[in-house]
Amino acid sequence: EGICNGIDVAMTEETLFVDGHRLQQQIDQLSSFSDTPPPSVTRILFTGNDVAARRYVKGAMKEVGLLVREDAIGNIFGRWEGSIPRIPGVASGSHTDAIPYAGKYDGVVGVLGAIAAVRALKRIGFQPKRSIEVIMFTSEEPTRFGFGCLGSRMMANSTNIVEILKESFDAENVSFAEAAKEAGYLDVADELETVALDVGRYSAFVELHIEQGPILEKKGIPIGIVTAIAAPASLKVGFKGDGGHAGAVLMPVRNDAGLAGAELALSVEKNVLASGSTDTVGTTGVFKIHPGAVNSVPRESHLEIDIRDIDEKRRDKVVDEIKRSAHEIAGRRRVTLTNFEIVNQDPPAQSGDQVVGAAIEAAELLGLEYQTMVSRAYHDSLFMARIAPMGMIFIPCYKGYSHRPDEFASLEDMTKGVQVLSLTLKRLSSL
Amino acid sequence: EGICNGIDVAMTEETLFVDGHRLQQQIDQLSSFSDTPPPSVTRILFTGNDVAARRYVKGAMKEVGLLVREDAIGNIFGRWEGSIPRIPGVASGSHTDAIPYAGKYDGVVGVLGAIAAVRALKRIGFQPKRSIEVIMFTSEEPTRFGFGCLGSRMMANSTNIVEILKESFDAENVSFAEAAKEAGYLDVADELETVALDVGRYSAFVELHIEQGPILEKKGIPIGIVTAIAAPASLKVGFKGDGGHAGAVLMPVRNDAGLAGAELALSVEKNVLASGSTDTVGTTGVFKIHPGAVNSVPRESHLEIDIRDIDEKRRDKVVDEIKRSAHEIAGRRRVTLTNFEIVNQDPPAQSGDQVVGAAIEAAELLGLEYQTMVSRAYHDSLFMARIAPMGMIFIPCYKGYSHRPDEFASLEDMTKGVQVLSLTLKRLSSL
Ligand SMILES: [Mn+2]
Ligand SMILES: [Mn+2]
Ligand SMILES: [Mn+2]
Ligand SMILES: [Mn+2]
Numbered sequence: 069e070g071i072c073n074g075i076d077v078a079m080t081e082e083t084l085f086v087d088g089h090r091l092q093q094q095i096d097q098l099s100s101f102s103d104t105p106p107p108s109v110t111r112i113l114f115t116g117n118d119v120a121a122r123r124y125v126k127g128a129m130k131e132v133g134l135l136v137r138e139d140a141i142g143n144i145f146g147r148w149e150g151s152i153p154r155i156p157g158v159a160s161g162s163h164t165d166a167i168p169y170a171g172k173y174d175g176v177v178g179v180l181g182a183i184a185a186v187r188a189l190k191r192i193g194f195q196p197k198r199s200i201e202v203i204m205f206t207s208e209e210p211t212r213f214g215f216g217c218l219g220s221r222m223m224a225n226s227t228n229i230v231e232i233l234k235e236s237f238d239a240e241n242v243s244f245a246e247a248a249k250e251a252g253y254l255d256v257a258d259e260l261e262t263v264a265l266d267v268g269r270y271s272a273f274v275e276l277h278i279e280q281g282p283i284l285e286k287k288g289i290p291i292g293i294v295t296a297i298a299a300p301a302s303l304k305v306g307f308k309g310d311g312g313h314a315g316a317v318l319m320p321v322r323n324d325a326g327l328a329g330a331e332l333a334l335s336v337e338k339n340v341l342a343s344g345s346t347d348t349v350g351t352t353g354v355f356k357i358h359p360g361a362v363n364s365v366p367r368e369s370h371l372e373i374d375i376r377d378i379d380e381k382r383r384d385k386v387v388d389e390i391k392r393s394a395h396e397i398a399g400r401r402r403v404t405l406t407n408f409e410i411v412n413q414d415p416p417a418q419s420g421d422q423v424v425g426a427a428i429e430a431a432e433l434l435g436l437e438y439q440t441m442v443s444r445a446y447h448d449s450l451f452m453a454r455i456a457p458m459g460m461i462f463i464p465c466y467k468g469y470s471h472r473p474d475e476f477a478s479l480e481d482m483t484k485g486v487q488v489l490s491l492t493l494k495r496l497s498s499l
Numbered sequence: 500e501g502i503c504n505g506i507d508v509a510m511t512e513e514t515l516f517v518d519g520h521r522l523q524q525q526i527d528q529l530s531s532f533s534d535t536p537p538p539s540v541t542r543i544l545f546t547g548n549d550v551a552a553r554r555y556v557k558g559a560m561k562e563v564g565l566l567v568r569e570d571a572i573g574n575i576f577g578r579w580e581g582s583i584p585r586i587p588g589v590a591s592g593s594h595t596d597a598i599p600y601a602g603k604y605d606g607v608v609g610v611l612g613a614i615a616a617v618r619a620l621k622r623i624g625f626q627p628k629r630s631i632e633v634i635m636f637t638s639e640e641p642t643r644f645g646f647g648c649l650g651s652r653m654m655a656n657s658t659n660i661v662e663i664l665k666e667s668f669d670a671e672n673v674s675f676a677e678a679a680k681e682a683g684y685l686d687v688a689d690e691l692e693t694v695a696l697d698v699g700r701y702s703a704f705v706e707l708h709i710e711q712g713p714i715l716e717k718k719g720i721p722i723g724i725v726t727a728i729a730a731p732a733s734l735k736v737g738f739k740g741d742g743g744h745a746g747a748v749l750m751p752v753r754n755d756a757g758l759a760g761a762e763l764a765l766s767v768e769k770n771v772l773a774s775g776s777t778d779t780v781g782t783t784g785v786f787k788i789h790p791g792a793v794n795s796v797p798r799e800s801h802l803e804i805d806i807r808d809i810d811e812k813r814r815d816k817v818v819d820e821i822k823r824s825a826h827e828i829a830g831r832r833r834v835t836l837t838n839f840e841i842v843n844q845d846p847p848a849q850s851g852d853q854v855v856g857a858a859i860e861a862a863e864l865l866g867l868e869y870q871t872m873v874s875r876a877y878h879d880s881l882f883m884a885r886i887a888p889m890g891m892i893f894i895p896c897y898k899g900y901s902h903r904p905d906e907f908a909s910l911e912d913m914t915k916g917v918q919v920l921s922l923t924l925k926r927l928s929s930l
Contacts (some may be wrong), residue, residue, distance in 0.1 A: 167792040167794065167795055168790040168791065168792055169790040170790075170795075209794070210792075216794065279747070280744045280746070280747040281744075281747040298746060300746065302793055302794075310900075311902065311903055312899070312900060312901065312902060312903060313712075313876055313901040314780065314782035314805045314807070314902075315711070315729060315731065315780060315805070315807050315874075315875045315876035315877060316711040316712040316875050316876045316899060316901060317712075317780070317899070318777050318778075318875075319768075319771060319772060319779075319781075324768075326764060326783055326784075327765060327768055327783070329761075330760075330761035330762075330764045330765050330783075330786075331761075331765065333761040334758060334761050334762065334765070337750075337755075337758055340750060346749050347749075348750075349745065349746060349749060349750055350750075351745035351755070351793075351794070351796055351797075352757055352758070352761075352797075353745055353757075353791070353792050353793040353794060353795050354788075354791055354792065354793050355757055355761075355786065355788050355791075355797075356787075357786050358600070359598060359599040359600040359601075359902070360599065360784070360785055360786075360787075361598040361599055361640070361641075361642055361784050361785065361902070362645070362782075362784040362785050362803040362804070362805050363598065363640070363641060363733075363782070363784055363805050364598055364601075364782075364784050364902045365782055365784070365902075366782075366783075366784065367903070372793040374745045374746070374793050374794050376745070444746045444747050444749075445744055445746035445747045446746060468743070468747060469741075469743060470743065470744040470747060471742065471743060471745075471790070471792070471794070471795040471796075472741075472742050472743060472798070
């Protein structure tokens with residue numbers, strides 16, 4: 069099956085040493101920068117803990133000899149110069165931000181793991197032909213301004229993202245520019261256009277990540293190689309009614325915006341199930357009502373909805389059905405549909421054959437069992453696929469849990485993942 | 500019909516002058532103590548603005564010659580000594596706290612209006628036989644610690660309220676004792692038992708209030724005289740599921756606590772409508788989900804539900820049905836019902852015949868049209884009814900709106916209300 073083709077014989081699992089304990093220690097240290105107590109991790113864009121995590125990552129990059137730079141949106145790059153510096157390099161990375169009450173592995177394994185891979189490759193005296201760059205992407209999570217994969221989205225020059233961002237506010241009504249300024253990104257608003265990279269800037273991009281699903285763990289397979297990433301869409305919906313006193317406003321004259329929201333959340337579930345495929349998922353992850361007092365009829369509700377599928381058309385049909393539902397509910401309950409915003413509706417991404425091939429070769433060379441699979445969670449890889457051939461390496465995580473304090477990946481599995489990443493980077497940077 | 504019996508002929512609408520403009524000015528001034536911008540008013544127990552409002556009310560009481568004292572829970576009393584000080588006095592008052600984004604009339608009209616009534620009675624040279632006390636009750640709204648009518652509830656020596664309060668925390672996990680201390684009520688926890696008053700301490704209690712419903716305005720009637728107050732119950736419900744990543748956790752294995760909450764909110768509506776009476780009302784006024792990120796399946800939901808009826812048994816049946824629903828939803832959706840707490844489930848109150856009679860006499864003497872009615876909102880009067888014959892005087896408010904920034908009562912209607920209150924107090928304090 070062509071194992072070992074183009075892989076130096078000296079680079080087997082015998083000589084490649086990945087320091088798993090050091091990686092675990094760094095993951096634990098990074099998890100201490102959190103707005104909520106351990107074991108939970110909460111690290112939101114441009115907060116004090118996000119800034120602290122950035123400082124930590126830059127330090128870890130420098131420690132392994134990488135040349136560190138940062139772009140206007142705060143994407144951090146650690147460069148290992150190749151022997152032919154002018155040709156496109158190979159990049160690998162992920163994110164370190166974390167949604168409220170999440171865990172310490174999501175994203176972090178792919179950033180600190182890529183640094184560990186560089187360390188392992190340097191230890192065996194490898195000299196890449198193409199430069200290798202480790203990337204920490206800004207705000208993969210959509211928590212603060214509603215956009216997932218902000219850093220990679222901008223790198224991939226996503227339509228209008230810069231304009232939209234300039235007019236974005238967080239839940240506390242802090243503008244993007246103010247938030248960036250507070251984090252020390254002083255002139256960010258003027259330089260956002262400089263973040264976009266040309267197609268072909270990198271010859272390949274590969275991301276190491278926990279699976280965030282139960283398949284690998286259940287089957288006892290240590291490595292997943294991603295062939296496609298499911299297509300995410302996210303919506304913001306608002307309803308508004310008259311509100312009023314919970315005792316005095318009688319039921320027949322009410323137009324309760326909270327109940328309209330409750331119906332829409334249930335309609336999301338119903339429409340997703342109606343797709344008939346278990347690959348379709350839909351979630352109302354944000355549900356807020358105003359004024360939010362026990363004796364007050366809700367006047368306003370605000371929902372944020374996430375719909376994904378590996379089939380773009382099927383997903384878009386669900387989005388259409390939810391929109392129809394929102395209008396129907398508003399009409400029937402005599403509330404106003406104040407907002408139905410499709411925040412993003414991205415196409416799915418296919419992995420690059422060469423990247424998948426290099427990862428398969430690496431796993432086989434290391435004698436590690438692997439399987440190819442689809443990623444139902446989106447990742448920065450989804451956007452990097454627009455400017456470079458992309459691939460992802462998954463490792464198992466406990467019960468498939470993610471975005472939870474008890475998210476967990478074993479030191480052994482992380483070590484195997486970094487080994488595969490190391491040999492994949494070695495291969496891709498030699499091509 | 501016995502009009503004018505026992506009412507001094509000199510005290511007609513010709514001689515009784517209520518300074519409506521001064522009342523309006525005081526209401527406007529008080530509304531400036533708010534955590535949210537005008538026209539909304541937000542004034543939560545023991546916050547800086549609540550403390551400022553208390554200072555303002557004490558000042559207004561002193562200005563009209565009342566002797567001011569305050570009990571351990573912060574109920575404020577302004578006393579006009581009667582000619583026979585040792586016999587039970589007559590009390591009148593309401594509250595000045597306001598739920599988030601409420602208006603400036605709810606409660607306030609009954610506190611500043613009672614002060615205006617004292618001013619009007621003093622102006623005509625009236626000397627009460629029984630003392631007249633104006634009361635500002637602490638935390639009529641349940642916003643911070645979940646108990647409505649905290650001050651009057653404690654005055655009426657409600658079962659276990661002191662013990663429960665000592666173990667109560669607000670949404671930011673601040674204990675009641677800490678919150679009180681911050682507001683300057685240093686030893687409140689040790690003295691809470693002293694707030695309770697004996698039955699018979701007052702010979703009568705009467706509260707002036709906006710209707711918080713549309714009836715008086717619609718009919719063009721300036722005065723409502725309350726014969727009974729509907730019975731409120733409030734519930735706190737919590738669901739907990741496994742949560743997880745919105746992309747990776749497939750629908751068949753989810754147990755979404757947010758959707759369980761959405762179903763329960765709709766079930767509240769369904770069960771209330773099933774009572775068959777428009778007098779039954781039910782509201783899910785608080786609905787929070789955790790962690791509250793668009794790409795995270797809700798792990799926890801927290802609902803606060805308010806159920807009222809003028810028929811206690813019918814209301815209790817609705818509460819039972821909601822409880823059954825909560826269990827059924829939890830079972831079907833494989834979430835845990837972590838909490839189903841009946842925070843309070845109070846009996847309705849009947850007005851005292853003598854108080855109703857005095858108010859009717861007052862309205863007739865003033866030539867004002869009135870109607871008797873039921874209060875569907877609860878008030879401090881609900882609890883004062885346990886220790887004294889109670890009555891309420893309602894005035895119209897714009898479209899029946901309350902607990903909204905556009906809550907409004909006209910100067911003319913407020914003036915008429917204070918006139919009726921003045922003559923009612925005059926009558927009751929002379930008996
Ligand atoms: Mn994530
Ligand atoms: Mn991630
Ligand atoms: Mn109120
Ligand atoms: Mn009130």
